[in-house]
Amino acid sequence: MGRTPLSAQTAVGRLPGLKEPRLVQGPDDSLWLIWLEQRPAEQGRTTAIMRRFGEPDSPEIELTPAPINLRSRVHDYGGGVLATATDDHHLHLVWIDAGCLWQQQLCWGEASSGQRLPEAEAPAQRLTCPGPWELADGLLNLQRNQWIGIREQNGKDALVSVDLQRSDQEPELLHQPADFAGYAALNPKGDRLAWVEWVQPSMPWDSSSLWCAELTPTGQLINPIQRAGGDGVSVFQPQWLPDGRLLVAEDSSGWWNLMLEDPANTSWERPWPMAAETAMPQWIYGMSTTAWDGERLLAATCADGTWSLQRLGLDGTVVQLEQPFDDLAGLQACHGRAIAVASNSSSLAGLLELDLRPRTMTWSHSPAIPPPLPADEISVAQPLWFKGHQQQRTHAWYYPPMGGTDGPAPLLVKSHSGPTAMARRGLSLAIQYWTSRGWGVVDVNYGGSTGFGRAYRERLNQGWGVVDVVDCAAAAKALIAAGHAHPNQVAIEGGSAGGFTTLAALCFTDVFRAGACRYAVCDLTAMATDTHRFEARYLDGLVGAWPEERSIYDDRSPLQHANRIRCPVLFFQGLKDKVVPAEQTERMAAALRNNGITVDVRLFDDEGHGFRNQATQITVLEETEAFFKLHLGLETNSC
Numbered sequence: 001m002g003r004t005p006l007s008a009q010t011a012v013g014r015l016p017g018l019k020e021p022r023l024v025q026g027p028d029d030s031l032w033l034i035w036l037e038q039r040p041a042e043q044g045r046t047t048a049i050m051r052r053f054g055e056p057d058s059p060e061i062e063l064t065p066a067p068i069n070l071r072s073r074v075h076d077y078g079g080g081v082l083a084t085a086t087d088d089h090h091l092h093l094v095w096i097d098a099g100c101l102w103q104q105q106l107c108w109g110e111a112s113s114g115q116r117l118p119e120a121e122a123p124a125q126r127l128t129c130p131g132p133w134e135l136a137d138g139l140l141n142l143q144r145n146q147w148i149g150i151r152e153q154n155g156k157d158a159l160v161s162v163d164l165q166r167s168d169q170e171p172e173l174l175h176q177p178a179d180f181a182g183y184a185a186l187n188p189k190g191d192r193l194a195w196v197e198w199v200q201p202s203m204p205w206d207s208s209s210l211w212c213a214e215l216t217p218t219g220q221l222i223n224p225i226q227r228a229g230g231d232g233v234s235v236f237q238p239q240w241l242p243d244g245r246l247l248v249a250e251d252s253s254g255w256w257n258l259m260l261e262d263p264a265n266t267s268w269e270r271p272w273p274m275a276a277e278t279a280m281p282q283w284i285y286g287m288s289t290t291a292w293d294g295e296r297l298l299a300a301t302c303a304d305g306t307w308s309l310q311r312l313g314l315d316g317t318v319v320q321l322e323q324p325f326d327d328l329a330g331l332q333a334c335h336g337r338a339i340a341v342a343s344n345s346s347s348l349a350g351l352l353e354l355d356l357r358p359r360t361m362t363w364s365h366s367p368a369i370p371p372p373l374p375a376d377e378i379s380v381a382q383p384l385w386f387k388g389h390q391q392q393r394t395h396a397w398y399y400p401p402m403g404g405t406d407g408p409a410p411l412l413v414k415s416h417s418g419p420t421a422m423a424r425r426g427l428s429l430a431i432q433y434w435t436s437r438g439w440g441v442v443d444v445n446y447g448g449s450t451g452f453g454r455a456y457r458e459r460l461n462q463g464w465g466v467v468d469v470v471d472c473a474a475a476a477k478a479l480i481a482a483g484h485a486h487p488n489q490v491a492i493e494g495g496s497a498g499g500f501t502t503l504a505a506l507c508f509t510d511v512f513r514a515g516a517c518r519y520a521v522c523d524l525t526a527m528a529t530d531t532h533r534f535e536a537r538y539l540d541g542l543v544g545a546w547p548e549e550r551s552i553y554d555d556r557s558p559l560q561h562a563n564r565i566r567c568p569v570l571f572f573q574g575l576k577d578k579v580v581p582a583e584q585t586e587r588m589a590a591a592l593r594n595n596g597i598t599v600d601v602r603l604f605d606d607e608g609h610g611f612r613n614q615a616t617q618i619t620v621l622e623e624t625e626a627f628f629k630l631h632l633g634l635e636t637n638s639c
Helices: 008-012 429-435 454-460 467-481 497-508 524-529 538-542 550-556 558-564 582-594 614-631
Strands: 017-025 031-039 045-052 082-086 090-097 100-107 134-141 146-153 156-163 172-175 180-186 192-198 209-215 221-229 235-240 246-250 257-262 267-269 290-292 297-303 306-312 318-320 327-334 337-344 347-355 362-367 382-387 393-399 409-415 440-445 485-495 514-518 569-574 599-604
Touching: 008 429, 008 614, 017 082, 017 337, 017 347, 031 082, 031 337, 031 347, 082 134, 090 134, 100 134, 134 180, 146 180, 156 180, 172 221, 180 235, 192 221, 192 235, 209 235, 209 246, 221 246, 235 290, 290 327, 297 327, 306 327, 382 467, 393 429, 393 467, 409 467, 409 497, 429 440, 429 614, 440 467, 454 467, 467 485, 467 497, 485 497, 497 514, 497 558, 514 614, 524 538, 524 550, 524 582, 558 582, 569 582, 569 614, 582 599, 599 614
Parallel strands: 017 327, 409 440, 409 485, 485 514, 514 569, 569 599
Antiparallel strands: 017 031, 031 045, 082 090, 090 100, 134 146, 146 156, 156 172, 180 192, 192 209, 209 221, 235 246, 246 257, 257 267, 290 297, 297 306, 306 318, 327 337, 337 347, 347 362, 382 393, 393 440
16 A cells, blocks of 8 residues: 554553643632643543643643542542642642542642742642542532542442641542432532432433522532423533623533523523534533633534534624634633643644633644644545444544545444544544545444434433434445445444444344454343442343333343354453453353354453453454454455
């Protein structure tokens, strides 16, 4: 082809994950950027980095050096591991490491001169003693010297507080919700708190409610009241405006749109109706799609799987902000500046810094690593619309193979996890690994995916294992019919829920010639009876009421229909996985072997649900390619 295929070490071994950026105001109007960085080369350790806003070449300071690992195990997916606040003299940090809260104060000193970064005055102090709980999703209330966040203990969430002036304490209960809670927001005066609650069997994107309460001078919550949501309506990211009004996204219109509190009559206004989403499914804490920059509201919105950035006027006006990135997350703003994690089809995920103060907005983008591919060697995502389950219009991103051939090529079908997630358009080096080797890749937004409105998301209700399977097979058939894919060289892969879709597609369709799964759901009955708390009732909505509709679980479980799989399958499984225990993978592999099917299984002692280690990620990618090439009859030296 005249091109060197992308190596697995480059594709997955070097790229750190960027998360939860935020802006903090220093002395003399200096503005600082803090973000989290998950490093595969350090066994997935997450750390916090800081530098001046708008100066990507300025010195960086690692706020939480090794062995500190910022991680929460609340709901097993975590998020919301760092809280920050500032006063005239200090930057206050509170983080979660090994289940405990830690605090450190950094002195601004002469940082405003640009010659020094803030410096720690003393070693970090442990605020909470180890206990039978997990903590996450905290904020700092310096007026009352407290951290407010979520404690998961004894099968329930609770809003709790921790005194910032005491060591090795137990979190104090502020409010006991019926089941789950999170995403708390404090008003500018520090005397009102808003948060989100939901109750099983609903997931937070199915039905959740907005709650508010008063915060007393001693830091206690009183008079909690539900303000919005519930009864089949989902709310996302409550936020306070400087005038004390509350803002939240909710989807009663069929789209996650923003609504604004009208305090005069305790009602809500919906100034910005649009056929687009201003929210994401709340799998983890720490997500943000809206922000107030000091004068105006900013929103990241998603339509047809593509994100854009908009300025929303309180009079209902909507202005599109021109910038080249269409995959956005973690939006934050302060004093006319904004930050987000951003990418597009030709740019890796990086920190997008926007200055909104000039008449013409300016921006800069700092990718996590230098681009490893020249622009002309990148396979650019193309929207693919096709007829999926029940002939409904369904979306995918198609990446054509590099190499200049116009004939049918090997095709890899990707089924995303979640399943309430979405295939995003940002540059994925793992996908470019395949396209650089002459494969086409189709990343399917099957029915149930987020980013296309509630009706699209609800296609999967009671239909998991059917709708997603038909949609993935239909995407492959559409590319075969168009002459882009070779019918005898189609493989499918996925992890977690995507692994279930992969196995079900191998069971119930005849399109695929090989499959690869990472920590896959193999047995719906086992998941209904032996999974973690967050997803303990998820299948009620996706499949049917348990145990009343157990027959449906059996009908759709790949383990119950292993005899219908007639092609080779590769499994990857972490032995510390609490979401999908390794026993599911082992039983599925044994059933296939008993039927004479070629099976390979790779187990990883130190991995859980989602592989964090660099060496593991490289192994998975390389061994998947080798497995597919062997069993699809591809040339050993093909690329």
